[in-house]
Amino acid sequence: xxxxxxxxxxxxxxWLADCGPDDDIAISTRIRLARNLKDTPFPLAASEEVLQKSxxxxxxxxxxxxxxxxxxxxxxxxLSDLExxxxxxxxxxxxxxxxxxxxxxxxxxxxxxxxxMINEEDHIRMQAIHSGLQLLDVWxxxxxxxxxxxxxxxxxxxxxxxxxxxCPTNVGTxxxxxxxxHLPGLALANQVKPLIQGINKLGLAVRGIxxxxxxxxxxxxQISNQSTLGESExxxxxxxxxxIAQIINHEKNARSKLLETSKNLLLDNIGRxxxxxxxxxxxxxxxxxxxxxxLRLGVDMGVIKTxxxxxxxxxxxxxxxxxLQKYAGNALSQAERDEIRANLxxxxxxxxx
Amino acid sequence: MICDICNINEAxxxxxxxxxxxxxxxxxxxxxxSEHSLAEKEINGFNLAEILYNISSQMIKNGxxxxxGPAILNPDFVxxxxxxxxxxxxxxxxxxxxxxxxxxxxxxxTFAILLRDALKxxxxxxxxxxxxxxxxxxxxxxxxxxxxxxxxxxxxxxxKEDYEKAAELRDLINSLRSENxxxxxxxKTKKITTQKTKKKNG
Ligand SMILES: [Zn+2]
Ligand SMILES: [Zn+2]
Numbered sequence: 292x293x294x295x296x297x298x299x300x301x302x303x304x305x306w307l308a309d310c311g312p313d314d315d316i317a318i319s320t321r322i323r324l325a326r327n328l329k330d331t332p333f334p335l336a337a338s339e340e341v342l343q344k345s346x347x348x349x350x351x352x353x354x355x356x357x358x359x360x361x362x363x364x365x366x367x368x369x370l371s372d373l374e375x376x377x378x379x380x381x382x383x384x385x386x387x388x389x390x391x392x393x394x395x396x397x398x399x400x401x402x403x404x405x406x407x408m409i410n411e412e413d414h415i416r417m418q419a420i421h422s423g424l425q426l427l428d429v430w431x432x433x434x435x436x437x438x439x440x441x442x443x444x445x446x447x448x449x450x451x452x453x454x455x456x457x458c459p460t461n462v463g464t465x466x467x468x469x470x471x472x473h474l475p476g477l478a479l480a481n482q483v484k485p486l487i488q489g490i491n492k493l494g495l496a497v498r499g500i501x502x503x504x505x506x507x508x509x510x511x512x513q514i515s516n517q518s519t520l521g522e523s524e525x526x527x528x529x530x531x532x533x534x535i536a537q538i539i540n541h542e543k544n545a546r547s548k549l550l551e552t553s554k555n556l557l558l559d560n561i562g563r564x565x566x567x568x569x570x571x572x573x574x575x576x577x578x579x580x581x582x583x584x585x586l587r588l589g590v591d592m593g594v595i596k597t598x599x600x601x602x603x604x605x606x607x608x609x610x611x612x613x614x615l616q617k618y619a620g621n622a623l624s625q626a627e628r629d630e631i632r633a634n635l636x637x638x639x640x641x642x643x644x
Numbered sequence: 645m646i647c648d649i650c651n652i653n654e655a656x657x658x659x660x661x662x663x664x665x666x667x668x669x670x671x672x673x674x675x676x677x678s679e680h681s682l683a684e685k686e687i688n689g690f691n692l693a694e695i696l697y698n699i700s701s702q703m704i705k706n707g708x709x710x711x712x713g714p715a716i717l718n719p720d721f722v723x724x725x726x727x728x729x730x731x732x733x734x735x736x737x738x739x740x741x742x743x744x745x746x747x748x749x750x751x752x753x754t755f756a757i758l759l760r761d762a763l764k765x766x767x768x769x770x771x772x773x774x775x776x777x778x779x780x781x782x783x784x785x786x787x788x789x790x791x792x793x794x795x796x797x798x799x800x801x802x803x804k805e806d807y808e809k810a811a812e813l814r815d816l817i818n819s820l821r822s823e824n825x826x827x828x829x830x831x832k833t834k835k836i837t838t839q840k841t842k843k844k845n846g
Binding site: 450 | 733734735743744745746747748749750752759762763766767768769770771772773774775776777778791
Protein backbone atom coordinates (compact mmCIF):
# COMPACT_ATOMS: atom_id res chain seq x y z
CA UNK A 292 0.00 0.00 0.00
CA UNK A 293 1.19 3.47 -0.81
CA UNK A 294 2.25 5.56 2.15
CA UNK A 295 -0.84 7.43 3.41
CA UNK A 296 1.19 10.63 3.85
CA UNK A 297 2.07 10.60 0.14
CA UNK A 298 -1.62 10.27 -0.65
CA UNK A 299 -2.62 12.98 1.79
CA UNK A 300 -0.12 15.45 0.46
CA UNK A 301 -1.61 15.20 -3.03
CA UNK A 302 -4.95 16.32 -1.65
CA UNK A 303 -5.85 19.92 -1.41
CA UNK A 304 -6.61 20.54 2.24
CA UNK A 305 -10.40 20.64 2.12
CA TRP A 306 -10.81 23.09 4.96
CA LEU A 307 -8.73 25.52 2.92
CA ALA A 308 -9.82 24.62 -0.59
CA ASP A 309 -13.57 24.68 -0.07
CA CYS A 310 -15.68 27.79 0.25
CA GLY A 311 -17.37 28.44 3.54
CA PRO A 312 -19.52 31.25 4.94
CA ASP A 313 -17.50 34.37 5.85
CA ASP A 314 -14.33 32.65 4.68
CA ASP A 315 -12.71 35.95 3.73
CA ILE A 316 -12.16 36.58 7.44
CA ALA A 317 -12.94 33.27 9.16
CA ILE A 318 -10.55 30.79 7.59
CA SER A 319 -11.65 27.64 9.34
CA THR A 320 -13.75 26.22 12.15
CA ARG A 321 -12.59 23.31 14.25
CA ILE A 322 -14.19 21.38 17.09
CA ARG A 323 -12.30 18.86 19.17
CA LEU A 324 -13.79 16.38 21.63
CA ALA A 325 -11.74 14.57 24.26
CA ARG A 326 -12.87 11.13 25.44
CA ASN A 327 -11.37 8.34 27.52
CA LEU A 328 -12.11 4.67 27.94
CA LYS A 329 -14.07 3.68 31.00
CA ASP A 330 -12.16 2.24 33.97
CA THR A 331 -8.84 2.60 32.17
CA PRO A 332 -5.77 4.64 33.16
CA PHE A 333 -5.25 7.74 31.00
CA PRO A 334 -2.37 7.42 28.48
CA LEU A 335 0.08 9.26 30.73
CA ALA A 336 -0.34 6.62 33.44
CA ALA A 337 -1.08 3.60 31.25
CA SER A 338 1.08 0.58 30.47
CA GLU A 339 2.00 -0.23 26.88
CA GLU A 340 -0.43 -3.09 26.90
CA VAL A 341 -3.29 -0.77 27.87
CA LEU A 342 -2.26 1.74 25.22
CA GLN A 343 -2.23 -0.92 22.50
CA LYS A 344 -5.64 -2.13 23.59
CA SER A 345 -7.09 1.35 23.37
CA UNK A 346 -5.66 1.87 19.88
CA UNK A 347 -7.37 -1.33 18.81
CA UNK A 348 -10.68 -0.48 20.48
CA UNK A 349 -10.87 2.93 18.81
CA UNK A 350 -9.77 1.55 15.45
CA UNK A 351 -12.46 -1.14 15.50
CA UNK A 352 -15.16 1.30 16.53
CA UNK A 353 -14.14 3.76 13.79
CA UNK A 354 -14.24 1.04 11.16
CA UNK A 355 -17.86 0.38 12.06
CA UNK A 356 -18.77 4.06 12.16
CA UNK A 357 -20.94 5.24 9.30
CA UNK A 358 -19.64 8.80 9.69
CA UNK A 359 -16.14 7.87 8.56
CA UNK A 360 -15.72 6.13 5.21
CA UNK A 361 -12.43 4.51 4.15
CA UNK A 362 -10.23 6.55 6.45
CA UNK A 363 -6.43 6.48 6.56
CA UNK A 364 -5.08 4.66 9.57
CA UNK A 365 -1.56 5.50 10.69
CA UNK A 366 0.53 3.96 13.40
CA UNK A 367 2.57 6.93 14.63
CA UNK A 368 5.64 4.81 15.27
CA UNK A 369 5.75 3.80 11.60
CA LEU A 370 6.09 7.41 10.48
CA SER A 371 9.28 9.45 10.17
CA ASP A 372 9.82 12.69 12.09
CA LEU A 373 9.23 14.61 8.88
CA GLU A 374 5.96 12.83 8.17
CA UNK A 375 4.72 13.56 11.66
CA UNK A 376 5.73 17.21 11.26
CA UNK A 377 3.68 17.34 8.05
CA UNK A 378 0.63 16.06 9.92
CA UNK A 379 1.19 18.76 12.51
CA UNK A 380 1.47 21.49 9.88
CA UNK A 381 -1.79 20.27 8.34
CA UNK A 382 -3.34 20.68 11.80
CA UNK A 383 -4.26 17.01 11.99
CA UNK A 384 -2.23 16.37 15.13
CA UNK A 385 -0.94 18.40 18.07
CA UNK A 386 2.70 19.29 18.60
CA UNK A 387 2.88 16.97 21.59
CA UNK A 388 1.49 14.08 19.59
CA UNK A 389 4.01 14.66 16.79
CA UNK A 390 7.07 14.45 19.04
CA UNK A 391 5.95 11.62 21.35
CA UNK A 392 4.82 8.68 19.20
CA UNK A 393 4.54 6.09 21.99
CA UNK A 394 1.86 3.50 21.10
CA UNK A 395 -0.24 6.14 19.42
CA UNK A 396 -2.19 6.18 16.18
CA UNK A 397 -4.08 8.54 13.93
CA UNK A 398 -7.24 8.07 11.89
CA UNK A 399 -7.93 10.60 9.12
CA UNK A 400 -10.89 10.88 6.78
CA UNK A 401 -10.23 11.06 3.04
CA UNK A 402 -10.75 14.81 2.95
CA UNK A 403 -9.00 15.50 6.26
CA UNK A 404 -12.17 17.05 7.67
CA UNK A 405 -12.37 14.48 10.45
CA UNK A 406 -9.52 12.94 12.40
CA UNK A 407 -8.91 11.01 15.58
CA MET A 408 -5.74 11.04 17.65
CA ILE A 409 -5.47 7.90 19.75
CA ASN A 410 -3.42 8.07 22.95
CA GLU A 411 -2.60 11.73 22.96
CA GLU A 412 -3.12 13.13 26.44
CA ASP A 413 -6.52 11.42 26.36
CA HIS A 414 -7.28 8.07 24.74
CA ILE A 415 -9.41 9.76 22.11
CA ARG A 416 -9.08 13.25 20.67
CA MET A 417 -11.43 13.59 17.72
CA GLN A 418 -11.73 16.71 15.62
CA ALA A 419 -13.82 17.99 12.74
CA ILE A 420 -12.66 20.95 10.69
CA HIS A 421 -14.43 22.88 7.92
CA SER A 422 -13.66 26.06 6.01
CA GLY A 423 -15.22 29.37 6.99
CA LEU A 424 -17.41 30.01 10.01
CA GLN A 425 -19.58 26.91 10.42
CA LEU A 426 -19.68 26.08 14.11
CA LEU A 427 -23.03 24.30 14.15
CA ASP A 428 -22.24 22.24 11.03
CA VAL A 429 -18.89 21.18 12.43
CA TRP A 430 -20.55 20.35 15.74
CA UNK A 431 -23.09 18.23 13.91
CA UNK A 432 -20.32 16.32 12.15
CA UNK A 433 -18.24 15.56 15.26
CA UNK A 434 -21.31 14.98 17.41
CA UNK A 435 -22.55 12.26 15.08
CA UNK A 436 -19.16 10.65 14.83
CA UNK A 437 -18.83 10.65 18.60
CA UNK A 438 -22.26 9.08 18.96
CA UNK A 439 -21.41 6.43 16.38
CA UNK A 440 -18.36 5.23 18.30
CA UNK A 441 -19.86 5.66 21.74
CA UNK A 442 -22.27 2.86 20.88
CA UNK A 443 -19.25 0.57 20.86
CA UNK A 444 -16.84 2.11 23.36
CA UNK A 445 -17.93 2.84 26.92
CA UNK A 446 -16.47 6.24 27.82
CA UNK A 447 -15.23 7.43 31.20
CA UNK A 448 -18.19 9.50 32.34
CA UNK A 449 -19.47 10.90 35.61
CA UNK A 450 -23.03 12.09 36.19
CA UNK A 451 -21.84 15.36 37.73
CA UNK A 452 -18.56 16.03 35.98
CA UNK A 453 -19.40 14.68 32.54
CA UNK A 454 -16.66 13.19 30.37
CA UNK A 455 -13.51 12.64 32.41
CA UNK A 456 -10.26 13.84 30.89
CA UNK A 457 -6.64 13.65 31.91
CA CYS A 458 -6.43 17.40 32.30
CA PRO A 459 -9.15 18.95 34.49
CA THR A 460 -9.33 21.95 32.12
CA ASN A 461 -11.14 19.69 29.62
CA VAL A 462 -13.54 17.85 31.90
CA GLY A 463 -17.29 18.00 31.19
CA THR A 464 -17.97 18.36 27.50
CA UNK A 465 -14.32 17.70 26.61
CA UNK A 466 -14.95 20.20 23.84
CA UNK A 467 -12.68 22.86 22.42
CA UNK A 468 -14.35 24.82 19.61
CA UNK A 469 -12.11 27.22 17.74
CA UNK A 470 -12.24 29.55 14.77
CA UNK A 471 -9.19 30.73 12.88
CA UNK A 472 -9.49 34.37 11.88
CA HIS A 473 -7.49 36.50 9.49
CA LEU A 474 -7.41 40.06 10.85
CA PRO A 475 -5.06 42.22 8.77
CA GLY A 476 -7.41 45.22 8.88
CA LEU A 477 -7.43 45.34 12.65
CA ALA A 478 -3.68 44.74 12.68
CA LEU A 479 -3.03 47.68 10.32
CA ALA A 480 -5.31 49.82 12.49
CA ASN A 481 -3.41 48.77 15.63
CA GLN A 482 -6.53 47.34 17.22
CA VAL A 483 -5.48 43.76 17.81
CA LYS A 484 -4.19 44.20 21.35
CA PRO A 485 -7.34 45.79 22.81
CA LEU A 486 -9.36 43.17 20.97
CA ILE A 487 -7.40 40.32 22.53
CA GLN A 488 -7.81 41.84 25.97
CA GLY A 489 -11.54 42.15 25.42
CA ILE A 490 -11.86 38.55 24.28
CA ASN A 491 -9.91 37.29 27.27
CA LYS A 492 -12.32 39.07 29.54
CA LEU A 493 -15.17 37.13 27.94
CA GLY A 494 -13.57 33.87 29.05
CA LEU A 495 -12.35 32.92 25.59
CA ALA A 496 -8.77 32.10 24.64
CA VAL A 497 -6.87 33.82 21.81
CA ARG A 498 -3.65 32.68 20.26
CA GLY A 499 -1.61 33.11 17.13
CA ILE A 500 -1.47 29.89 15.17
CA UNK A 501 1.96 29.87 13.58
CA UNK A 502 4.08 32.10 15.76
CA UNK A 503 5.26 30.86 19.10
CA UNK A 504 6.58 34.14 20.44
CA UNK A 505 5.12 37.57 20.66
CA UNK A 506 4.70 38.01 16.91
CA UNK A 507 1.28 37.42 15.54
CA UNK A 508 2.57 35.99 12.27
CA UNK A 509 0.40 36.32 9.22
CA UNK A 510 -2.25 38.20 11.23
CA UNK A 511 -3.85 34.86 11.97
CA UNK A 512 -5.34 34.11 15.31
CA GLN A 513 -7.43 31.39 16.79
CA ILE A 514 -10.27 32.00 19.21
CA SER A 515 -11.64 29.22 21.35
CA ASN A 516 -13.66 28.45 24.45
CA GLN A 517 -11.82 27.87 27.71
CA SER A 518 -14.53 26.55 29.98
CA THR A 519 -15.80 23.03 29.31
CA LEU A 520 -17.93 22.45 32.39
CA GLY A 521 -21.20 24.11 33.38
CA GLU A 522 -22.52 24.80 29.87
CA SER A 523 -23.86 22.55 27.13
CA GLU A 524 -21.90 22.20 23.90
CA UNK A 525 -24.43 24.30 21.99
CA UNK A 526 -24.35 27.03 24.64
CA UNK A 527 -20.58 27.21 24.39
CA UNK A 528 -20.78 27.29 20.61
CA UNK A 529 -23.41 30.03 20.54
CA UNK A 530 -21.41 32.20 22.91
CA UNK A 531 -18.32 31.75 20.77
CA UNK A 532 -20.26 32.40 17.59
CA UNK A 533 -21.62 35.67 18.93
CA UNK A 534 -18.16 36.96 19.75
CA ILE A 535 -16.73 35.79 16.42
CA ALA A 536 -19.52 37.58 14.54
CA GLN A 537 -18.62 40.79 16.34
CA ILE A 538 -14.93 40.44 15.55
CA ILE A 539 -15.74 39.84 11.88
CA ASN A 540 -17.77 43.04 11.91
CA HIS A 541 -14.89 44.96 13.51
CA GLU A 542 -12.52 43.62 10.87
CA LYS A 543 -14.90 44.62 8.06
CA ASN A 544 -15.21 48.11 9.52
CA ALA A 545 -11.47 48.42 9.89
CA ARG A 546 -11.01 47.45 6.25
CA SER A 547 -13.52 49.93 4.90
CA LYS A 548 -12.13 52.66 7.10
CA LEU A 549 -8.62 52.00 5.81
CA LEU A 550 -9.93 52.18 2.26
CA GLU A 551 -11.56 55.51 3.09
CA THR A 552 -8.83 57.24 5.06
CA SER A 553 -5.55 55.73 3.89
CA LYS A 554 -6.19 54.06 0.59
CA ASN A 555 -2.70 54.52 -0.80
CA LEU A 556 -1.04 53.18 2.31
CA LEU A 557 -3.25 50.10 2.10
CA LEU A 558 -2.63 49.58 -1.61
CA ASP A 559 1.10 50.08 -1.06
CA ASN A 560 1.18 47.39 1.64
CA ILE A 561 -0.70 44.95 -0.55
CA GLY A 562 1.24 45.73 -3.71
CA ARG A 563 4.63 45.42 -2.03
CA UNK A 564 3.67 42.11 -0.44
CA UNK A 565 2.53 40.74 -3.81
CA UNK A 566 5.74 41.92 -5.47
CA UNK A 567 7.84 40.34 -2.75
CA UNK A 568 6.12 36.98 -3.08
CA UNK A 569 6.20 37.04 -6.87
CA UNK A 570 9.82 38.01 -7.35
CA UNK A 571 11.80 36.83 -4.29
CA UNK A 572 14.48 34.18 -4.51
CA UNK A 573 15.05 33.96 -0.78
CA UNK A 574 12.20 34.41 1.65
CA UNK A 575 11.99 33.63 5.37
CA UNK A 576 8.99 32.02 6.96
CA UNK A 577 8.07 35.22 8.78
CA UNK A 578 8.35 37.39 5.68
CA UNK A 579 6.33 34.88 3.67
CA UNK A 580 3.51 34.62 6.20
CA UNK A 581 3.20 38.37 6.63
CA UNK A 582 3.25 38.96 2.88
CA UNK A 583 0.72 36.18 2.28
CA UNK A 584 -1.53 37.88 4.81
CA UNK A 585 -1.38 41.17 2.86
CA LEU A 586 -1.89 39.36 -0.44
CA ARG A 587 -4.93 37.62 1.01
CA LEU A 588 -6.31 40.99 2.09
CA GLY A 589 -5.76 42.31 -1.44
CA VAL A 590 -7.60 39.35 -2.95
CA ASP A 591 -10.46 39.61 -0.42
CA MET A 592 -10.91 43.31 -1.14
CA GLY A 593 -10.81 42.84 -4.89
CA VAL A 594 -7.62 44.86 -5.25
CA ILE A 595 -5.79 41.88 -6.72
CA LYS A 596 -7.93 39.97 -9.17
CA THR A 597 -5.40 37.63 -10.75
CA UNK A 598 -4.81 35.41 -7.72
CA UNK A 599 -7.19 32.76 -6.45
CA UNK A 600 -7.87 32.94 -2.69
CA UNK A 601 -7.42 29.19 -2.26
CA UNK A 602 -3.92 29.36 -3.70
CA UNK A 603 -3.06 31.90 -1.02
CA UNK A 604 -4.64 29.71 1.66
CA UNK A 605 -2.71 26.69 0.47
CA UNK A 606 0.54 28.58 0.53
CA UNK A 607 0.06 29.27 4.23
CA UNK A 608 0.37 25.50 4.71
CA UNK A 609 2.87 24.65 2.00
CA UNK A 610 5.38 27.34 3.02
CA UNK A 611 5.96 25.65 6.38
CA UNK A 612 9.24 23.77 6.97
CA UNK A 613 8.07 20.14 6.85
CA UNK A 614 5.96 20.65 3.73
CA LEU A 615 8.88 22.37 2.02
CA GLN A 616 11.16 19.45 2.78
CA LYS A 617 8.64 16.99 1.47
CA TYR A 618 8.32 19.15 -1.65
CA ALA A 619 12.10 19.26 -2.05
CA GLY A 620 12.41 15.53 -1.36
CA ASN A 621 15.18 15.86 1.22
CA ALA A 622 16.09 17.51 4.50
CA LEU A 623 16.90 21.20 4.18
CA SER A 624 18.92 23.68 6.18
CA GLN A 625 17.23 26.93 7.08
CA ALA A 626 19.01 28.80 4.28
CA GLU A 627 17.96 26.16 1.76
CA ARG A 628 14.40 26.31 3.03
CA ASP A 629 14.22 30.04 2.41
CA GLU A 630 15.24 29.45 -1.21
CA ILE A 631 12.88 26.53 -1.79
CA ARG A 632 10.08 28.52 -0.18
CA ALA A 633 10.66 31.42 -2.57
CA ASN A 634 10.70 28.99 -5.52
CA LEU A 635 7.49 27.32 -4.48
CA UNK A 636 5.66 30.61 -3.96
CA UNK A 637 6.83 32.00 -7.33
CA UNK A 638 5.73 28.81 -9.08
CA UNK A 639 2.31 28.73 -7.43
CA UNK A 640 1.63 32.39 -8.17
CA UNK A 641 2.74 31.98 -11.78
CA UNK A 642 0.45 28.98 -12.32
CA UNK A 643 -2.40 30.97 -10.92
CA UNK A 644 -2.24 33.68 -13.55
CA MET B 645 8.53 37.25 43.20
CA ILE B 646 9.49 39.36 40.18
CA CYS B 647 8.38 38.52 36.63
CA ASP B 648 10.98 36.51 34.67
CA ILE B 649 10.19 38.31 31.45
CA CYS B 650 9.98 42.03 32.24
CA ASN B 651 11.78 41.90 35.59
CA ILE B 652 9.53 44.72 36.75
CA ASN B 653 6.09 43.53 37.80
CA GLU B 654 5.13 41.11 40.51
CA ALA B 655 4.75 37.62 39.09
CA UNK B 656 1.41 36.06 39.91
CA UNK B 657 1.34 33.29 37.33
CA UNK B 658 3.67 30.36 37.63
CA UNK B 659 4.04 28.09 34.64
CA UNK B 660 5.60 24.74 35.31
CA UNK B 661 7.15 22.60 32.67
CA UNK B 662 9.10 19.39 32.57
CA UNK B 663 12.24 19.57 30.46
CA UNK B 664 14.54 16.55 30.22
CA UNK B 665 13.01 15.22 33.40
CA UNK B 666 13.76 18.44 35.28
CA UNK B 667 11.09 20.70 36.60
CA UNK B 668 11.37 24.29 35.47
CA UNK B 669 9.21 27.15 36.61
CA UNK B 670 8.51 30.33 34.73
CA UNK B 671 7.17 33.16 36.84
CA UNK B 672 5.33 35.84 34.92
CA UNK B 673 3.12 38.83 35.55
CA UNK B 674 -0.39 39.06 34.05
CA UNK B 675 0.79 41.76 31.66
CA UNK B 676 3.54 39.65 30.13
CA UNK B 677 1.24 36.63 30.10
CA SER B 678 -1.25 38.43 27.88
CA GLU B 679 1.57 39.92 25.81
CA HIS B 680 2.92 36.47 24.97
CA SER B 681 0.50 34.53 22.86
CA LEU B 682 1.32 31.15 24.27
CA ALA B 683 1.52 28.25 21.88
CA GLU B 684 -1.14 25.57 21.87
CA LYS B 685 0.77 23.14 23.99
CA GLU B 686 1.36 25.76 26.63
CA ILE B 687 -2.22 26.94 26.91
CA ASN B 688 -3.47 24.10 29.06
CA GLY B 689 -0.39 24.15 31.22
CA PHE B 690 -0.76 27.88 31.56
CA ASN B 691 -4.32 27.76 32.82
CA LEU B 692 -3.42 24.89 34.96
CA ALA B 693 -0.48 26.56 36.59
CA GLU B 694 -2.69 29.44 37.55
CA ILE B 695 -5.19 27.06 39.02
CA LEU B 696 -2.59 25.00 40.79
CA TYR B 697 -1.45 28.22 42.31
CA ASN B 698 -4.93 28.65 43.66
CA ILE B 699 -4.86 25.13 44.99
CA SER B 700 -1.61 25.87 46.71
CA SER B 701 -2.98 28.95 48.41
CA GLN B 702 -5.81 26.71 49.55
CA MET B 703 -3.27 24.36 50.99
CA ILE B 704 -1.37 26.97 52.98
CA LYS B 705 -4.46 28.54 54.47
CA ASN B 706 -3.88 26.58 57.64
CA GLY B 707 -0.14 27.10 57.69
CA UNK B 708 1.86 30.29 57.53
CA UNK B 709 2.78 32.17 54.44
CA UNK B 710 6.53 31.93 54.09
CA UNK B 711 9.36 32.62 51.72
CA UNK B 712 10.08 30.52 48.69
CA GLY B 713 7.10 31.43 46.57
CA PRO B 714 3.82 29.60 46.22
CA ALA B 715 3.39 26.44 48.22
CA ILE B 716 2.97 24.40 45.10
CA LEU B 717 6.72 24.68 44.61
CA ASN B 718 7.50 24.16 48.22
CA PRO B 719 6.32 20.85 49.67
CA ASP B 720 6.94 22.08 53.21
CA PHE B 721 3.83 24.19 53.10
CA VAL B 722 1.49 21.50 51.83
CA UNK B 723 -0.72 20.24 54.59
CA UNK B 724 -0.25 16.56 55.36
CA UNK B 725 -3.65 15.16 54.45
CA UNK B 726 -3.60 16.39 50.85
CA UNK B 727 0.12 15.88 50.29
CA UNK B 728 -0.13 12.11 50.47
CA UNK B 729 -3.21 11.28 48.45
CA UNK B 730 -2.77 8.22 46.29
CA UNK B 731 -5.07 6.67 43.70
CA UNK B 732 -5.39 2.97 42.91
CA UNK B 733 -3.86 3.71 39.49
CA UNK B 734 -0.61 4.75 41.17
CA UNK B 735 -1.07 8.50 40.68
CA UNK B 736 -0.33 10.65 43.74
CA UNK B 737 -0.41 14.30 44.80
CA UNK B 738 3.20 14.80 43.69
CA UNK B 739 2.53 13.53 40.16
CA UNK B 740 -0.64 15.56 39.95
CA UNK B 741 1.25 18.69 40.97
CA UNK B 742 4.10 18.05 38.58
CA UNK B 743 2.04 17.32 35.51
CA UNK B 744 -1.26 19.05 36.20
CA UNK B 745 -2.80 15.85 34.84
CA UNK B 746 -4.75 13.03 36.42
CA UNK B 747 -3.91 9.35 36.04
CA UNK B 748 -7.30 7.71 35.59
CA UNK B 749 -11.05 8.38 35.81
CA UNK B 750 -11.02 7.32 39.47
CA UNK B 751 -8.49 10.10 40.21
CA UNK B 752 -11.37 12.58 40.07
CA UNK B 753 -12.63 10.99 43.29
CA THR B 754 -9.21 10.51 44.85
CA PHE B 755 -8.17 14.13 44.34
CA ALA B 756 -11.65 15.60 44.78
CA ILE B 757 -10.48 17.92 47.59
CA LEU B 758 -7.82 19.43 45.38
CA LEU B 759 -10.09 19.61 42.36
CA ARG B 760 -13.16 21.22 43.87
CA ASP B 761 -11.94 24.81 43.93
CA ALA B 762 -9.72 24.36 40.91
CA LEU B 763 -12.67 23.31 38.76
CA LYS B 764 -14.68 26.26 40.03
CA UNK B 765 -12.04 28.75 38.92
CA UNK B 766 -11.42 27.05 35.58
CA UNK B 767 -14.98 26.60 34.40
CA UNK B 768 -18.32 28.38 34.14
CA UNK B 769 -20.00 25.90 36.44
CA UNK B 770 -19.47 22.73 38.40
CA UNK B 771 -22.12 20.48 36.81
CA UNK B 772 -21.85 18.82 33.45
CA UNK B 773 -24.57 20.18 31.19
CA UNK B 774 -23.56 18.72 27.86
CA UNK B 775 -24.29 15.51 26.06
CA UNK B 776 -24.29 12.12 27.69
CA UNK B 777 -22.67 8.98 26.30
CA UNK B 778 -24.58 7.53 23.39
CA UNK B 779 -26.89 10.47 22.80
CA UNK B 780 -27.13 12.98 20.03
CA UNK B 781 -27.85 16.39 21.51
CA UNK B 782 -30.29 18.35 19.36
CA UNK B 783 -28.21 20.49 17.07
CA UNK B 784 -30.57 23.45 17.10
CA UNK B 785 -30.16 23.70 20.82
CA UNK B 786 -33.82 24.20 21.76
CA UNK B 787 -33.92 21.39 24.26
CA UNK B 788 -30.39 22.23 25.31
CA UNK B 789 -31.40 25.80 26.07
CA UNK B 790 -34.33 24.59 28.15
CA UNK B 791 -32.13 22.14 30.02
CA UNK B 792 -29.60 24.87 30.54
CA UNK B 793 -32.01 27.23 32.26
CA UNK B 794 -33.15 24.36 34.49
CA UNK B 795 -29.56 23.61 35.33
CA UNK B 796 -28.96 27.18 36.31
CA UNK B 797 -31.92 26.88 38.67
CA UNK B 798 -30.44 23.64 39.91
CA UNK B 799 -27.18 25.32 40.75
CA UNK B 800 -28.96 28.10 42.61
CA UNK B 801 -30.96 25.64 44.66
CA UNK B 802 -27.81 23.68 45.50
CA UNK B 803 -26.18 26.89 46.64
CA LYS B 804 -29.20 27.61 48.81
CA GLU B 805 -28.95 24.04 50.06
CA ASP B 806 -32.54 23.40 48.95
CA TYR B 807 -31.84 19.78 48.09
CA GLU B 808 -35.47 18.83 47.70
CA LYS B 809 -35.94 21.27 44.86
CA ALA B 810 -32.57 20.27 43.45
CA ALA B 811 -33.65 16.64 43.25
CA GLU B 812 -36.87 17.69 41.50
CA LEU B 813 -34.96 19.73 38.96
CA ARG B 814 -32.47 16.92 38.37
CA ASP B 815 -35.34 14.55 37.54
CA LEU B 816 -36.85 17.05 35.16
CA ILE B 817 -33.52 17.56 33.43
CA ASN B 818 -32.98 13.83 33.06
CA SER B 819 -36.41 13.33 31.51
CA LEU B 820 -35.74 16.17 29.06
CA ARG B 821 -32.46 14.55 28.18
CA SER B 822 -34.03 11.20 27.37
CA GLU B 823 -36.71 12.98 25.35
CA ASN B 824 -33.86 14.56 23.48
CA UNK B 825 -32.37 11.18 22.64
CA UNK B 826 -35.59 9.76 21.23
CA UNK B 827 -36.14 12.91 19.18
CA UNK B 828 -32.68 12.60 17.76
CA UNK B 829 -33.43 9.00 16.79
CA UNK B 830 -36.61 9.89 14.92
CA UNK B 831 -34.91 12.77 13.18
CA LYS B 832 -32.16 10.44 12.07
CA THR B 833 -34.58 8.22 10.13
CA LYS B 834 -36.29 11.25 8.64
CA LYS B 835 -32.97 12.59 7.43
CA ILE B 836 -32.16 9.46 5.47
CA THR B 837 -35.26 9.89 3.31
CA THR B 838 -34.58 13.55 2.60
CA GLN B 839 -30.86 13.22 2.14
CA LYS B 840 -30.95 12.83 -1.62
CA THR B 841 -32.71 16.11 -2.20
CA LYS B 842 -30.64 17.99 0.33
CA LYS B 843 -28.06 20.28 -1.22
CA LYS B 844 -24.94 21.47 0.46
CA ASN B 845 -25.16 25.15 1.20
CA GLY B 846 -22.38 27.61 0.50
ZN1 LIG C 1 6.24 40.89 33.33
ZN1 LIG D 1 -6.18 7.32 39.37
